[in-house]
Amino acid sequence: MGGIAKVSQIQYLQPFLMILFAAVFLDETVTFFTIVIAMIVVFSVIIGKNTSVVKKGLSGKS
Numbered sequence: 001m002g003g004i005a006k007v008s009q010i011q012y013l014q015p016f017l018m019i020l021f022a023a024v025f026l027d028e029t030v031t032f033f034t035i036v037i038a039m040i041v042v043f044s045v046i047i048g049k050n051t052s053v054v055k056k057g058l059s060g061k062s
């Protein structure tokens with residue numbers, strides 16, 4: 001209903017939700033390091049998504 005572009009942005013929350021669920025349901029310990037790494041992953045995905053890709057044509061020359 002919200003369009004795939006808008007709805008897909010919710011996927012950025014997945015690392016944080018999985019950490020939360022692991023802490024609540026599996027009694028895992030959440031450390032500062034875990035949160036920092038999850039944030040790095042999310043920022044990496046955001047940067048990678050916004051990076052432009054240049055398509056180079058393939059030539060028959062070697």
